[in-house]
Amino acid sequence: MAAVGVDAGLRVLATVHDGERAWLIPAPKALTGRLARLRRYQRRQSRQLAAQMRAQGLDPAKPCPKGVRLGVSRRRYRTRRRIAREHARIADLRRDALHRASTGIVREAQVIAIEGLRVKAMARGMGRRAFRRGVADAALGELRRQITYKGAWAAREVVLIDTFYASSKTCSECGAVNAALKLQKHWQCLACAASHDRDVNAAKNLRAEGLRVLRMRGSSPATGERPESDARGVACAADAAPPVTVVPLQRRPTANREPAQSAARRQTRRAPSGTARRRVRAGL
Numbered sequence: 001m002a003a004v005g006v007d008a009g010l011r012v013l014a015t016v017h018d019g020e021r022a023w024l025i026p027a028p029k030a031l032t033g034r035l036a037r038l039r040r041y042q043r044r045q046s047r048q049l050a051a052q053m054r055a056q057g058l059d060p061a062k063p064c065p066k067g068v069r070l071g072v073s074r075r076r077y078r079t080r081r082r083i084a085r086e087h088a089r090i091a092d093l094r095r096d097a098l099h100r101a102s103t104g105i106v107r108e109a110q111v112i113a114i115e116g117l118r119v120k121a122m123a124r125g126m127g128r129r130a131f132r133r134g135v136a137d138a139a140l141g142e143l144r145r146q147i148t149y150k151g152a153w154a155a156r157e158v159v160l161i162d163t164f165y166a167s168s169k170t171c172s173e174c175g176a177v178n179a180a181l182k183l184q185k186h187w188q189c190l191a192c193a194a195s196h197d198r199d200v201n202a203a204k205n206l207r208a209e210g211l212r213v214l215r216m217r218g219s220s221p222a223t224g225e226r227p228e229s230d231a232r233g234v235a236c237a238a239d240a241a242p243p244v245t246v247v248p249l250q251r252r253p254t255a256n257r258e259p260a261q262s263a264a265r266r267q268t269r270r271a272p273s274g275t276a277r278r279r280v281r282a283g284l
């Protein structure tokens with residue numbers, strides 16, 4: 001079982017580094033099309049709203065005065081419902097992808113290092129930056145939440161890395177901090193000239209930092225010695241594969257998961273009723 005660092009993103013849902021190689025967990029492909037459709041509906045709604053305002057003798061460029069009720073045409077009503085449905089589907093896709101990612105990570109790794117409660121200063125990518133930032137933060141928070149509880153089920157060591165640790169800006173080769181680093185995907189270290197992929201470098205750093213934190217916990221302050229393993233028997237050096245018992249993920253304590261109930265649940269997924277859809281609307 002490996003020790004991994006997990007860097008959460010948006011286009012790439014997560015970048016995972018296990019010390020030797022990095023693997024990417026891409027965002028679901030269907031998401032792109034859904035987002036485009038959502039934007040189209042939103043433009044349509046804004047056109048319909050302006051038309052309604054004109055029909056009631058108002059200037060659509062100005063905010064609607066207080067106390068004025070705008071009529072809702074059949075078409076505007078339909079657009080509104082379509083927007084709500086797109087939001088729900090997008091949330092479903094994101095949540096599903098995050099669950100797959102967290103389950104996969106917890107299954108593969110014994111030690112998992114992930115960023116702690118930091119509001120990520122920058123989201124990757126351009127364009128609607130504020131929106132993307134909000135989504136990226138929500139995705140990171142949700143991924144961390146899932147990894148934490150699934151990690152507890154499977155007896156994993158989940159290390160939350162401090163807010164102020166500059167995982168993106170630190171060179172994973174030499175440790176130099178590139179303070180001037182902006183949003184670019186690739187960069188070269190000014191000190192040792194190593195070239196980095198932003199996300200892979202961050203995941204690598206998070207992994208190293210996670211292992212360091214575990215070593216600190218395990219070492220006695222008096223001697224400063226680095227023991228082979230910490231108090232829980234988890235090996236500190238990831239490269240020496242630790243002989244840990246792996247608790248299978250399937251045996252999680254879910255009292256409310258009877259076979260009959262899960263069959264019924266599968267059926268609702270196949271044909272989601274209006275209520276079911278509304279129920280899952282919340283989330284990312």
Ligand SMILES: [Zn+2]
Binds near residue numbers: 174190191193
């Ligand atoms: Zn360097």
